Structures are given as structure tokens and as C-alpha cells.
Amino acid sequence: MINWKEKLMKVVFLAAACVSIAAVVLICIFLFVNGVPAISEIGVFRFLFGTKWKPANHLYGIWPMIVGSVYVTAGALLAGVPVGILTAVYMARFCPRWLYRIMKSSISLMAGIPSVVYGFFGLVVLVPFIRETFGGRGMSVLTASVLLGLMILPTIISVSETSIQAVPQSYYEGGLALGASHERSVFYTVLPAAKSGIFAGVVLGMGRAVGETMAVMMVAGNQAVIPRNLTAGVRTLTTNIVMEMGYSTDLHREALIGTAVVLFLFILIINLSLSMLKRKEKE
Amino acid sequence: MDKITVEKLDLFYGSFQALKEITLNIPANEITALIGPSGCGKSTLLKSLNRMNDLVEGCRIEGSIRLDREDIYGDMDVNLLRKRVGMVFQKPNPFPMSIYDNIAFGPRTHGIRSKAKLDNIVERSLRDAAIWDEVKDRLKKPALGMSGGQQQRLCIARALAVAPEVLLMDEPTSALDPISTAKVEELAMELKKQYTIVIVTHNMQQAVRISDKTAFFLLGEMIEFGETEKIFSMPENKKTEDYITGRFG
Ligand SMILES: Nc1ncnc2c1ncn2[C@@H]1O[C@H](COP(=O)(O)OP(=O)(O)OP(=O)(O)O)[C@@H](O)[C@H]1O
């Protein structure tokens, strides 16, 4: 009787586990079945490296969007990583307890804010600010980078902070015992010991930045051309899909799914490097 | 010549008094052993000597500790104090970096940048800690890849690299095998020519073998202090006798 129940439960657990695996597999199949033929019809090279995206003229080059995604992601990292890591260090090793509690809860709140709210904030605050300070229309690479930089902060901070907290106190004490100051002990003995965890946080944040859609769409300007400078508008892979999916048909539609395939590969690479990092950390 | 003088030291962790009226003179260029049952305050006293107790929240001290007659809880810069009074921990704690960088950490902290000087210090410290021959071909390898005994000697070398005057060791051999232990003991006896050493140990034979002076502690009080030979052959206090003959503790 008990045995029978146990077996049943095992099947239930297995089924539950299969749901997520099946979802991933189905998404993969959907993407590749619909996207790959379009890519080969357009021509892999012309699809990936073509600089003109003009569906009306049957020109489907997504190079501007690839560049756009790379730009805003790099910009987000440039803006978010230093702030995120320093915040994590501050929280883990410098800040008074009462402030720690406040920061901890505001950061988890920050992680829960829907991206459309971030986008709205960007639209109302950042866009005018950047327009007035740096010129241009305000919807730009710079704006998207700053906003994404903000959005990846919670990820970077919480992952980094956890890994800094996990560093044995003995490293820190060893530093102090040699006459190093608190700051030097933290930055030169604790931080290096936490570096793979911090790096994992950065990669995770990068994944978030690449995949973000809504907020970027609201502040990036979305022109499908390679931006000439930081105040020029930009379109990313994600926004390219969401902006045109509604009305596209035939090859146009499939080219958008092809864009999703490329995006998927980006994320796949990021995840693989993350799991490689984790494995390295275990050694 | 006394290197460190402790006078009427009371130490509190919150409301708990861990050390009671300790008065103790630690002579220069000798090895002073602190012995006593677990929880009697040996580590606490040791950590007061380089102010590592400052890290413990709610820790408060009264009385004075002087290093070369200078009050270490007075105006003295605490980082400078810790440079002069080095410490080796019970559990080896090399930094997660190369052997070379471990040793160079201290000198770099104190402003030495020249590669040649650092090379020199690294080699000398490792030689002084009797580990040079074992590691000279793998200075760039991570220190955490070494055996426990090697790690402990590396930590001793790391402490020596900042040229301290006093070396505090908290049960430095408790995690080591007999051979590594013998090496560390030999090392301590060699080092006392240049340094003043204070060592905490649970091993009576070790205290006898290497120390010149011994202090016996019980429940936060110093029961007896004197020449090691005398403490172990004819202790004045009954409690000391009971402890060293293994009747309690
Ligand atoms: N950080 C601390 N906070 C509160 N009490 C402490 C702290 N550290 C030590 N104590 C207490 O102070 C007393 C002395 O501790 P200490 O670590 O100095 O003992 P010890 O002689 O080194 O013992 P052992 O031989 O086990 O290492 C103990 O009763 C201990 O519980």
C-alpha cells in the first residue's frame, strides 16, 4: 500500500519536473522550426550581418539590432557593475545594521518592480534629463543603458553580497593581523575570495539586460539603424520582435522568429558561461 | 628586558568577565607559553595583545598593556601595532591567492612596491619559516593547494614578512601532524633569537619543550607565572600542579 503510494508520488514528481523540461524543448522546437527556414531563405550572412531592416522592401538584416543589444548591454554593465559591486561591498562590510536592513528591503523591492514601471520612470525622468544634458531626442543608447544599469542592480547586488558574506572571516582577520586597514583587508583579501560569485552576479545581470524588452522599448527610440553615437536612438533584438510581431505576416513574421533564435543563442551562451563559472567555483 | 607588560587587565565580553586582574611581564627574545583549560581566557589575552579583540562587539577592557612602555590602547595606531605584533592563528588561514602574494601582502600593505625588495622579503621570510625549499618552485601557485602543515608555516612566514617584533601564536600546531608540529616548534625556538614569542598551547610537552616562561590560567585568572622549568617541576600553586599532572582540565 505504502509502496504503491510512493510510486504514484514519484510519477507525480517526475511529471512536474517534466513540465519545465518540456516547455524548454517546445520553445526550442518552435523557434528553430519557424526561424531557421526563414534565416536560410534570407541567407544566414545577409540575415545576421545585413545592415538594412526594411520589411516593406524585403530587407531583413538584423545587424543593427545585434549591435544595439550589445551596446545597451555593455552600457548597462558599465553603469551597473561598479555601482552594484561597491554597494554589495558596502552592505556586507561597511554599513551599520539599521541601514543594512533598509537597503536589503529596498533592493528586494527594486527587484520586484515591473519593467514597465522602470520604463515609465525612464520615459518621464531619464529621457528629458538626457535630452537636456546631452542633446538629441533623449531616447538613446545612453538612456537605455542607464535604465538597464538600474534594472540589473538588484541582481548584481544580491548575488555579490551573498558571495562576499560567504567569505570566511579568517581571511579578513588575517589581513588585519598583518596591519592592514579595514578597507585594505576588505578589498584585497575578502573581495578576491568572492570574485567568482561576484562574476556570476554580473553574468546574471547581463542575461537580464539582454532579455529586457518593455523598459528598453519605452526609452530607446527604436530606430533600426546602427547608432552613430550615444545620444542616437537604438533598437535591440527584443524590441525588434515585440514592435513588429503584431502586424507581421509570412517571411517578415518568420524573420522576427529568426531574431528570437539569435536572442535565444545569446542567452544560451550567457547561461553556459554561468554554469561553467559555477563549476569552476566548486573546484 | 620586558617587551610587553600587562597590568591589572580586566576584560569583559558584555557583562561576562573573561580576564580578571591579569598582571604579566613578557620578556623579549623568549618564548612565553600560555596554558590552561579550555575557556580560561588564553586566546582572549592573546588577542588583547594585538587588539584583535576590537572586532568583538561589546568587548571592553580596563587596565593597561604596554609594548616597549607604550600603551597599546592609548594613542598608538592600531594598524601599526598589528604590524609590530604579528599573529598566527589556530587554523591556518592563507589568503586565496598565490604563495608569493600571500607573503607579499603585508609588505605591500606597508608601502613596499619594488619587485626586487619584495622578492627578497618573500625568500627571506619563507627561509626563516623553514618552508622555502618546499615551495620555491611553486611560488605562483595558489597557497590553498598546500598541505595543512605547509599552510601553517606559510602563515608564519607571512607574519614574519612584515618584520614584527612580537609573534603571537594561538595553538599553531593543533591542526598539524607530529612532523609538521616538530618543524613549527623548531622554528619557534629559532625565531626567538629575533622575535619575542607568545604561544598558546594545550600540549604540556610542547610548553616544556620550547618555552622559557609559562603562565597558567584558570577561569580568567592567572594562577601562576614563572620559569617553565620551575612551573612544571615544582609549581607553587596546588591548582597548577593538578592541571599539569592531568588531574583536571
Ligand atoms: N567573542 C566572544 N564573545 C563572548 N564571549 C567570549 C567571546 N570569545 C570568548 N568568549 C568567552 O571568554 C572565555 C575565554 O575564551 P577564550 O577563547 O579566551 O578561551 P581559551 O582559553 O582560548 O579556550 P580554548 O583553549 O578552548 O581556545 C570563554 O568563557 C568564552 O566563552
Ligand SMILES: [Mg+2]
Ligand atoms: Mg583559544
